[in-house]
Amino acid sequence: MLSPFSIAMVLLAALLHASWNALLRGGLDRARSMAMMNATLGIAGLVLLAIAGLPAAASWIYVVASGVLHWIYVALLLVTYRSGDLGETYPVARGSSPALVALGGSLFAGEWMNLIGIVGIGLVCGGIFMLAAAKGRLRHMNLPWALATGVSIAAYTVVDGIGVRASGNWAGYTAAVFAFFIAMPLWFLARSGAGFFKAPATEVAKAVGGGVISILAYGAIIWAMQASPMGAVSALRETSVVFAALLGAAFLGERLTAQRIVACCIIAAGAVVVGWH
Template sequence: MFTYVGGFVLLAAILHATWNAMLHGNRDRFLSMTWMSTCTGLVSVIAIPFLPMPAAPAFPYIIASGLVHIVYSVSLVYAYRSGDLGETYPIARGSSPLLVALGALLFAREHLGLLPMAGILLVSCGIVSLALERGRVSTKGAAAAFLTGATIAVYTVIDGMGVRVAGSAAGYTAWMFAFFLLMPLVFISVRGVAALWTPLADIGRSAGGGMVSIAAYGIVIWAMQFGSMGAVSALRETSVVFAALIGRMFLNERLTFRRITACCVIAAGAICLGA
């Protein structure tokens, strides 16, 4: 994984931490996620005619991934209501490599060596340290973050298998992201149409976050053509370190020694998984 592909995955990690910080920094995260998803879906629909059509066997994966992404979006919003970016983000992102590695083993027959197994242990220890940090993450917040991690693992395994039969990573990505247009329907069903247009000040930032998210996950889908799902997912989750730094620099979040240590342990485990 430590090739030009790995370099692009690290770029995806930075981009992913960036758009999560943009989401967390908005006043209404449910509304912000809805506009991010709307922008992502519209751009994808516009791009579809200009991209190769994915092979027919890929469409069950596309549909499944698109629907799981909606569940992920709602879960992420709920998790961010309960804790800082530097607290909930590492739990959500750090838990997914373990589950991706397991899913890849069960469904794609990707086997783990000793170093990846050590990585799983490191990631687990880092997650437990964050989850047990006194007075930081509520029980509901931790549960929501772990649920988010589970949805990340599910759609990552689905996309890893789907892109390998699609014939076109770009085409697969665009069709999958088109399902993000379902997110406004979820929002309207909860709050109504009028709430979709307020506060107007957050719409531009949310649209920008949507563009960043396309690049971030598009790179990951592309990379899973060349490397194992567990390796790509794990290397991407080094974003927990970038998220902690972004939260400190731009969101005025406290960066405690314990949080720094836990993020570094998670990142070290992710690197072992990606080796």
Template sequence: MPLPIVVLILFAALLHASWNALLRAGNDRLWSMTVMCLAVAVASAGIALFLPAPAVASWPYAVLSGVLHVGYNLFLVRSYKVGDLGQTYPIARGSSPILITLFALAFADETVSASALFGIALVSGGIISLAFKQRRLAVPSLPYALGTGCFIAAYSVTDGIGARLSGAPLAYTAWMCALWGVLMPLVYIGLRDTRSLFAQRPGFITALAGGLVSLLAYGIVIYAMAEAPMGAVSALRETSVVFAALIGYIFLGESLSVRKVLACVVIASGTMLIG
């Protein structure tokens, strides 16, 4: 994989960990996530106006991805309701690279080298190990965290195929994210009401900023998936758990043990094999 692509993905990983930390720190995470999506919708629609439309063949993938992203949002919010960032995030993100590699093989006829596959396995294993406590995977939100990982795998492969068919990965990203950004507020209104969504409350500006950060992070990932194997891109992106562990330790008061540091070393080793 070209070094510039690797560097871009690692930057996206840092951005991704940052907006997840913002979400986990909020009091009303469903509201925060929905405000993030509003920011994504407005920014994406504005960007789409200055880009050529993606090829028609990619449109069904954009629609499917938008729906899958809403499912991902709901599962992620539920996961953070009962779990720590340092536990929930590794399960969700660690399970997805292997799933994406399998899905990409099944639906995109995509294969990776033996060394890259070993690197992906190291990254996934190292990430998931971050969630263990005293050799036990005691995660209260485990079903939702695993469900989040499945949604990640599903929308990542969908977007990888869609971006390649679009002929314009950035335009595909803009249109897909605009659709996703509109769908999530509609779901919120269906679950709650319109008034509470647009009410001014603490964290509004932070949530808007988090949405813009998430848009930039995922736009980089879609661009990378159009240029490199999806499983390898996903594994590199999931190094965001290393950043999440550090953010959780520094800003959220979560623990950072020797075992977590060793897991981060394993993840870094897998990253070098992929890169």
């Protein structure tokens, strides 16, 4: 069972995650925005690593694995940009990952959930898929890429859940993982030249702001997974889609239909079950 403080931290991370997605949604060039955001993550990771120190050597293999999996995750997102709008596929990626994380936590960390916990995760996943269907996403998206993205999210979540427990230093572990992100903008720079990073000041500010928010959001998740079941943390994190729907209605002019409201209520009910089972 998650502590009330852990629940609050994960829900805050979900809100932050939805916020930076809303912040970047209107970007003129998503690939460039992603590169600048990852540059922010990488630089911040290196600075934090100098402050927090290295995690225990036993966790280094997990740091490397997480870094590589995050590279794969970003690559899948870029493929998604080319195969369809991110908003069409990301709900399925977010919806599939909690169940996969729960399965990974059971197989690799012995975190076998009881029936109530499984029901809670099922409600969260089902509600997210319903939210996607409510916007007509499921009929038009490139489903294989969405599911592949969900698998990558689940993979790095399970790796980080195990890795942070071996690290003895959650801040150092988080910093080391984020330090890997510096390779992504360097790759973009080598591929496209310095012109790739020339963008209006507003776009740069959005990307940097998104990077800072992302650090806070995922840092909170890594902190929570030190002592909480990975599947439960993942399910609570994906309530970000509810916050995204509310932020979209409040600031982006998106409609909250009856079906979307019901889906949000199902996700919220699942989060309650997962948090307090």
